[in-house]
Amino acid sequence: VDLEALVAGAREGRPRDIARLVSLVENGAPEVPQLMRALAESAGTARVIGITGSPGVGKSTTTSALISAFRVQGQRVGVLAVDPSSPFSGGALLGDRIRMQEHATDDGVFIRSMASRGHLGGLSATTPQALRVLEHAGCQTVLIETVGVGQSEVEVAGAADTTLVLLAPGMGDGIQAAKAGILEVGDIFVVNKADRDGADSTAREIRAMIGLGTRSEDGWRPPVLKTVASTSEGMAELVEAIDEHGAWLLASGQLAERRRRRARDEIEAIVLGSLRASIRRGPGAQRLDAAADAVASGRSDAYTEARVLVDEVVTGLS
Amino acid sequence: VDLEALVAGAREGRPRDIARLVSLVENGAPEVPQLMRALAESAGTARVIGITGSPGVGKSTTTSALISAFRVQGQRVGVLAVDPSSPFSGGALLGDRIRMQEHATDDGVFIRSMASRGHLGGLSATTPQALRVLEHAGCQTVLIETVGVGQSEVEVAGAADTTLVLLAPGMGDGIQAAKAGILEVGDIFVVNKADRDGADSTAREIRAMIGLGTRSEDGWRPPVLKTVASTSEGMAELVEAIDEHGAWLLASGQLAERRRRRARDEIEAIVLGSLRASIRRGPGAQRLDAAADAVASGRSDAYTEARVLVDEVVTGLS
Numbered sequence: 001v002d003l004e005a006l007v008a009g010a011r012e013g014r015p016r017d018i019a020r021l022v023s024l025v026e027n028g029a030p031e032v033p034q035l036m037r038a039l040a041e042s043a044g045t046a047r048v049i050g051i052t053g054s055p056g057v058g059k060s061t062t063t064s065a066l067i068s069a070f071r072v073q074g075q076r077v078g079v080l081a082v083d084p085s086s087p088f089s090g091g092a093l094l095g096d097r098i099r100m101q102e103h104a105t106d107d108g109v110f111i112r113s114m115a116s117r118g119h120l121g122g123l124s125a126t127t128p129q130a131l132r133v134l135e136h137a138g139c140q141t142v143l144i145e146t147v148g149v150g151q152s153e154v155e156v157a158g159a160a161d162t163t164l165v166l167l168a169p170g171m172g173d174g175i176q177a178a179k180a181g182i183l184e185v186g187d188i189f190v191v192n193k194a195d196r197d198g199a200d201s202t203a204r205e206i207r208a209m210i211g212l213g214t215r216s217e218d219g220w221r222p223p224v225l226k227t228v229a230s231t232s233e234g235m236a237e238l239v240e241a242i243d244e245h246g247a248w249l250l251a252s253g254q255l256a257e258r259r260r261r262r263a264r265d266e267i268e269a270i271v272l273g274s275l276r277a278s279i280r281r282g283p284g285a286q287r288l289d290a291a292a293d294a295v296a297s298g299r300s301d302a303y304t305e306a307r308v309l310v311d312e313v314v315t316g317l318s
Numbered sequence: 319v320d321l322e323a324l325v326a327g328a329r330e331g332r333p334r335d336i337a338r339l340v341s342l343v344e345n346g347a348p349e350v351p352q353l354m355r356a357l358a359e360s361a362g363t364a365r366v367i368g369i370t371g372s373p374g375v376g377k378s379t380t381t382s383a384l385i386s387a388f389r390v391q392g393q394r395v396g397v398l399a400v401d402p403s404s405p406f407s408g409g410a411l412l413g414d415r416i417r418m419q420e421h422a423t424d425d426g427v428f429i430r431s432m433a434s435r436g437h438l439g440g441l442s443a444t445t446p447q448a449l450r451v452l453e454h455a456g457c458q459t460v461l462i463e464t465v466g467v468g469q470s471e472v473e474v475a476g477a478a479d480t481t482l483v484l485l486a487p488g489m490g491d492g493i494q495a496a497k498a499g500i501l502e503v504g505d506i507f508v509v510n511k512a513d514r515d516g517a518d519s520t521a522r523e524i525r526a527m528i529g530l531g532t533r534s535e536d537g538w539r540p541p542v543l544k545t546v547a548s549t550s551e552g553m554a555e556l557v558e559a560i561d562e563h564g565a566w567l568l569a570s571g572q573l574a575e576r577r578r579r580r581a582r583d584e585i586e587a588i589v590l591g592s593l594r595a596s597i598r599r600g601p602g603a604q605r606l607d608a609a610a611d612a613v614a615s616g617r618s619d620a621y622t623e624a625r626v627l628v629d630e631v632v633t634g635l636s
Contacts (some may be wrong), residue, residue: 043616302588310589
């Protein structure tokens with residue numbers, strides 16, 4: 001890999017070079033540390049918008065409508081569609097991305113599906129790295145879209161400056177929403193497919209659950225909007241809400257705070273990932289197998305064996 | 319905490335003592351390593367059945383019907399209902415568990431909801447520990463039920479000897495199922511609510527997706543069953559399929575293999591959890607904050623900072 005050439009090409013916005021750099025990141029290539037050193041100073045140059053919600057709420061359609069809105073403003077836009085669902089399948093499924101096809105020939109838009117199986121820490125490590133590649137390539141806005149519920153949503157929220165939580169009428173009751181932890185992570189709630197029955201009651205339910213006041217942790221009061229992304233209805237208001245949240249992030253100091261937290265998560269994921277690798281490979285792996293046998297057969301317990309592993313393997317590491 | 323008394327009480331099957339031990343595990347109490355040493359020899363004495371699927375497919379109703387079936391056989395049954403959805407909320411939501419109420423007064427059944435936020439490694443560490451408590455308490459079968467899709471399902475499959483994947487007619491197309499990674503983890507597929515329209519086509523779709531042959535990794539051929547758990551229709555066949563899978567696990571050597579893998583995951587989760595704690599606390603935490611500042615402001619990159627952290631913090635650990 002001629003890293004220097006790829007980095008130079010990506011800086012000029014060449015899609016193939018950008019794609020190859022993201023692939024390096026996604027595959028955990030040995031060049032990634034060197035690449036990240038080269039891109040370090042691009043950190044924080046893009047606004048990062050996370051888009052999450054259950055399957056079927058219209059994430060890809062909304063993403064596509066947002067791309068259009070930011071393109072009208074003349075921005076370069078990057079999209080990372082993260083599929084955190086299966087650690088077993090190497091490539092992310094591209095089915096949903098068809099809805100973004102209209103932007104496929106626009107060279108001001110870079111769209112990439114990523115599997116999150118990653119190497120060092122999954123989503124928490126590879127997403128900020130891919131983001132850095134897009135920042136280096138001049139994207140002023142990066143949209144991170146993720147399928148699924150639960151932990152992956154929370155991780156996406158951690159990677160974004162502004163997190164949009166999408167819902168759709170009749171997609172499940174409030175308890176399910178609360179279970180998924182989305183109430184805590186959403187900066188803006190969007191009831192999409194709002195031309196369907198039940199949109200108002202879904203919006204009401206979300207409003208009731210997030211409460212009327214500001215969020216205790218950071219003082220932000222998440223708005224609840226209604227959209228029909230497929231016809232762009234409500235998209236102007238959504239873009240406005242995103243801008244308002246962006247202005248608030250800056251004014252409140254939360255932008256710096258969120259980005260510091262993101263960097264902390266990224267570093268931690270790399271540290272733990274490298275330690276995991278050192279446990280799984282080489283002499284550590286054999287030691288772990290023997291320890292597992294002892295625990296599975298009831299001769300020992302996991303804490304005792306973990307202690308021994310830390311002493312033997314980790315100490316030998318540094 | 320008088321650990322010895324609790325351990326003795328749990329061995330006699332006293333629900334309050336069992337509950338307190340599970341709480342210790344769930345909260346990552348300082349006594350857990352000592353507890354695990356005391357319970358080490360109970361490892362592997364229960365058959366562990368994982369039950370997973372999207373919200374609304376009838377996991378709790380199926381769990382309840384399975385409890386009844388195993389109780390008829392005279393077994394002591396433990397149930398861990400794991401809620402992996404929110405790392406923010408301390409306690410698991412109990413709404414779904416109402417469907418298991420009929421077993422609440424049966425002292426041969428121990429039911430417990432667990433949040434998975436855990437301390438050291440989340441689900442991967444606390445679930446096997448809670449399982450060990452139930453094994454120690456004499457449960458011959460332990461059902462681990464989990465909400466949600468994606469990573470949590472895969473983790474549940476890792477914790478179980480036999481994993482049931484529940485589906486319901488009209489709950490989403492095959493692509494969604496493939497995304498969730500459930501095809502790879504299911505040992506038995508159950509189309510529940512089979513009295514509804516579309517049950518046959520859902521079963522057909524799953525059969526088409528898992529293929530006709532045996533699974534390449536281990537040689538098992540997952541059956542696809544239809545049930546109506548609320549009326550116990552098809553439950554006898556489900557219990558039979560579970561028994562068949564259990565016999566196959568033993569004969570093929572996969573039982574030992576799966577339990578060894580489970581022990582390996584548990585040990586690894588504890589190792590990484592203790593390292594994470596050492597990074598987040600004390601001098602490591604200050605170092606991490608400074609490193610995050612450097613990365614967020616573009617002065618450094620995460621790999622460089624991670625390297626320094628490993629050298630400084632981890633070396634000082636052992």
